[in-house]
Amino acid sequence: MNKPPRREIKSYIRRESRMSPALREALVRLWPKYGLSITDGLLAYQQVFHQPQKLILEIGFGMGQSLLQMAKATQDTCFIAVEVHRPGIANLLVGLEKEQLNNVRVYCEDAILVLKQAIPDHSLNRTQVFFPDPWPKRRHHKRRLIQPSFLELLHQKLVPGGIFHAATDWQDYAVHIFQTLETSIKFTNVAQQKFATKPAYRPLTKFEERGYRLGHQSWDIIFKVK
Structure with a gap:
C-alpha cells in the first residue's frame, strides 16, 4: 500500500478578510502588470x-505600505514581493499604480515554493522578512518560517555577501531567529552586538509606532552570506 505524500509544514495560514469591490476590481485589473506565477518557471529578472x-x-508584506515606501525611495532597486493575503496584495497594487512605480x-504563493521554483541561484542582494507570524505557542514553533532548512535554501539564492534581514516584535522569536542564524556556518552577523539597529531603509510601521508609544520593542536581525 502506498504511503500518502508527506505534507509540507506551512509557515502561514491564509487569513482572508473581505475585499471592497474597488480593491477586487484593482486586483483583477492590475495583476497582469505586476503579478507573477511560479508556473512560469525561473524568473528572468534581467x-x-x-x-x-x-x-x-x-x-510577507502585509498591506504593503512599508514596501511601497521602500520601492518609491529606491527606484533603481527592484523588489520581488511574496504575500498570500489578497487584500494586502490589492492594496499594494493600487499604491504602485498611484505612484507610477514599475520596480515591484x-x-x-507560498514563499518556499517561490524560492525553490522561481528565484534563480545567487540572484538576490537582500531578502527581508519583516514581522512574520511568530507562532507563539510551543507546539506551533515548527511552523515558524525561519528554520535551518529555510536558511539553506536562502543561502543558495543570495549573492556572495548577500543580506538576510528579519524584524520582529516578539522577543522569543527574535532570539530564535538570532540563534538559528548564529549556528549556521554560512551566515555571519552584520551587527557589532547581538541585534542590529534598525537601518534607515526599513520604514517604521504604524503598528511599530503605536507599540513604541506603549513601551514595546522591536528587534532587527541582519546577517550576511559568508
Missing part, C-alpha cells in the same frame, strides 16, 4: 526589470 542594480525579495513584482 528582462522583467531591465537590468536592475539590486534585487530584493520581501516575504508580486507572487501570491
